[in-house]
Amino acid sequence: MALEILDPTAEQTAVERPLAPGMPAGARIALLDIRKPRGDVFLDTVEATLVERGFSVERTAKPTFTKPAPPDLRSEIAERCDAVIEALAD
Amino acid sequence: MAPELLVLVKHDCPVCDQVLPVFDDARAGGAPVRILSQSSAPDTAEQARRLGLGEVPALDEDLEASVRYDPDAVPAVLLLDGGAERGRVEGLDRARLSALAAQVGTTLDVSGLPEHRPGCASKARDPEVAARLAARAARRDGRIRSRVLTVGVLEDVHEALHERGLTDGLPVVPPTPERVVAMLAHSSRSPQDLVGSVPPYDGEATVEKVAINAVMAGCPAEALPVVLAAVEAACRPEFALHGLIATTHPAGPTVIVSGPHADRIGMNAGGNSLGQGNRANLTIGRALQLVVRNVGGSRPGVEDRAAHGQMGKVGSCFAERLDGMPWAPLGVARGVDAGDTAVVLVATEAPRLVIDQLAREPEALAASFALALRSIAHPKLVLAMDGLLLVGPEHGRVFAAAGWDRERLCEELFERTKAPAGELARGAGGSAEGIDPKWVSDPAMPVQKFAAADRILLAYAGGDAGLFSMVFGTWVAGEVGSTPVHARVEDWL
Amino acid sequence: MSCGLHDVLAFERAGRPAVLVASDVFVQAAADQAVRLGAPGARRVFVAHPIQDRSDEEMRALAVGVVDELVTALSRPLT
Numbered sequence: 001m002a003l004e005i006l007d008p009t010a011e012q013t014a015v016e017r018p019l020a021p022g023m024p025a026g027a028r029i030a031l032l033d034i035r036k037p038r039g040d041v042f043l044d045t046v047e048a049t050l051v052e053r054g055f056s057v058e059r060t061a062k063p064t065f066t067k068p069a070p071p072d073l074r075s076e077i078a079e080r081c082d083a084v085i086e087a088l089a090d
Numbered sequence: 091m092a093p094e095l096l097v098l099v100k101h102d103c104p105v106c107d108q109v110l111p112v113f114d115d116a117r118a119g120g121a122p123v124r125i126l127s128q129s130s131a132p133d134t135a136e137q138a139r140r141l142g143l144g145e146v147p148a149l150d151e152d153l154e155a156s157v158r159y160d161p162d163a164v165p166a167v168l169l170l171d172g173g174a175e176r177g178r179v180e181g182l183d184r185a186r187l188s189a190l191a192a193q194v195g196t197t198l199d200v201s202g203l204p205e206h207r208p209g210c211a212s213k214a215r216d217p218e219v220a221a222r223l224a225a226r227a228a229r230r231d232g233r234i235r236s237r238v239l240t241v242g243v244l245e246d247v248h249e250a251l252h253e254r255g256l257t258d259g260l261p262v263v264p265p266t267p268e269r270v271v272a273m274l275a276h277s278s279r280s281p282q283d284l285v286g287s288v289p290p291y292d293g294e295a296t297v298e299k300v301a302i303n304a305v306m307a308g309c310p311a312e313a314l315p316v317v318l319a320a321v322e323a324a325c326r327p328e329f330a331l332h333g334l335i336a337t338t339h340p341a342g343p344t345v346i347v348s349g350p351h352a353d354r355i356g357m358n359a360g361g362n363s364l365g366q367g368n369r370a371n372l373t374i375g376r377a378l379q380l381v382v383r384n385v386g387g388s389r390p391g392v393e394d395r396a397a398h399g400q401m402g403k404v405g406s407c408f409a410e411r412l413d414g415m416p417w418a419p420l421g422v423a424r425g426v427d428a429g430d431t432a433v434v435l436v437a438t439e440a441p442r443l444v445i446d447q448l449a450r451e452p453e454a455l456a457a458s459f460a461l462a463l464r465s466i467a468h469p470k471l472v473l474a475m476d477g478l479l480l481v482g483p484e485h486g487r488v489f490a491a492a493g494w495d496r497e498r499l500c501e502e503l504f505e506r507t508k509a510p511a512g513e514l515a516r517g518a519g520g521s522a523e524g525i526d527p528k529w530v531s532d533p534a535m536p537v538q539k540f541a542a543a544d545r546i547l548l549a550y551a552g553g554d555a556g557l558f559s560m561v562f563g564t565w566v567a568g569e570v571g572s573t574p575v576h577a578r579v580e581d582w583l
Numbered sequence: 584m585s586c587g588l589h590d591v592l593a594f595e596r597a598g599r600p601a602v603l604v605a606s607d608v609f610v611q612a613a614a615d616q617a618v619r620l621g622a623p624g625a626r627r628v629f630v631a632h633p634i635q636d637r638s639d640e641e642m643r644a645l646a647v648g649v650v651d652e653l654v655t656a657l658s659r660p661l662t
Contacts, residue, residue: 002242006270008236009293009384010288010295011236013239019622020595020598021660022657039639042643042645043616043646044644045643047595049650050600053650062590063569064569064571065586066332067586068589068590069586073592074594078599082507082599083599083601083602086602088656089609090603090608335585336584336586392612438654
């Protein structure tokens, strides 16, 4: 006789999430540092290179890489910028 | 609805064998008699054939009537009027059966029957049957809502659970509805109450889901409220469970049960309490980690990136030893009433031993503890981690005799874990790790290991003999990492 | 990496394309997580592991090497 057991998982079937449209030309890009070591050096160069190419860039950081970014910070970034580069996870 | 006699019988009961033909005859003669069998269709048919009954009795589906009228024994004859019971006879009593039948204008032919015979136990009282019925009832009334997984008849249930990715690598107890319902009986909370949202995928841990994983972990049912409190605490944002799961660091949640409830559920706060042997200690921590895996969705190597991990990530849980404690319990220190029980969670590495077999004075013993605490993560790394010091009874006596309370000892440890900045600088002692030299203006300046005195947590447990205590280093602590949290068992009883 | 992917999807939900930069040890894990989160197309760009002991020169070279990819990833329209 087949054994019935109860599903121990959260039974999530994640609905496929749509992504945002691509960034416009001349967009303002937020460089979000997750604050792991060496990430700032990486982002310095990304910043300089993007500026050469005509993007405006804003540097910002989240308090810790160990948690998702605080909602307030996310809202601020979304309000001021058109796109985000988050770096550097290792 | 006219009054009737409802006759409950089963196939493996000699007394039922004796009364069945009598009621079958009465029914055939037009009396308002309804016979229901507690047995299966084949068994009922076989009994009817054996007894030469005119009609095979109908089945008491799901033992519904048996549960509703709940006789101790069968045969049970109930006088029902519009469904309401007006009288009953359990077992065989010739005179009383005749009297009962007379109330519906029926004369029974009881001439061949003995005067009195006790019946046999009603099938609804069989523990296995009772469990099955309870599980079905729980599903019907919405207390149980989880999807049912079926393990095929040709599958080994343990292999199946492992292959479905539902285990931590060790076998689990299959969470049948009966076992989960029995577990749920130990909390008065609704099974659909939300305990917490579990990272990394924000799975909703309801009381039911926690109970399922607690069954799998092998928890004694009375431990459920402790597991619920642990899950509640673990899901608090300040504990930073998401980061703790994802880190390459080996830390995992350590569950400390501090208060009188630990003993009530048989936890071990004495010898080998961090080791094997005690079911509650081993399974409470394990249940939490199974919730993280199954409800949260964290899998080693995918979401869980620990470079080495450690055995505490299978489960890490102990109880504080309340007798002989030199200071107030950890739960009380955190604001919980002494009569209640706190479940305190700390993100820790595996414990390390501190031996001191010579110290007679509290300062000397604190000095040994400080040396061990300094080595958390790396002796030259400061301010990043907290410490959990589990003081053993033979060490605790030294502080109790000197009248040192928790604050006194923590202050002492905080001071003694300071070191000169020069020793902690990168490159000092030939070690590349340490403080960036640009912060070292004066090499003699003392630098604290811990962010504050109260970032050294003290717990108390262990066996009577052994001049040992244990140090647990933590994961990254404070605002940027994990902060110890607690919840109350009483909220989940 | 996992917290970063959550952030990236939160920005996407707010209408801002976002890309996560991670070391290439996370290629498979990021793909798995993105699927689990219901966004298999979540934008991500990888740089060669290891990171921690790289010199400043090396870090700068890594950055120059991926800027094109970053711009392309962020410019990608919704499919």
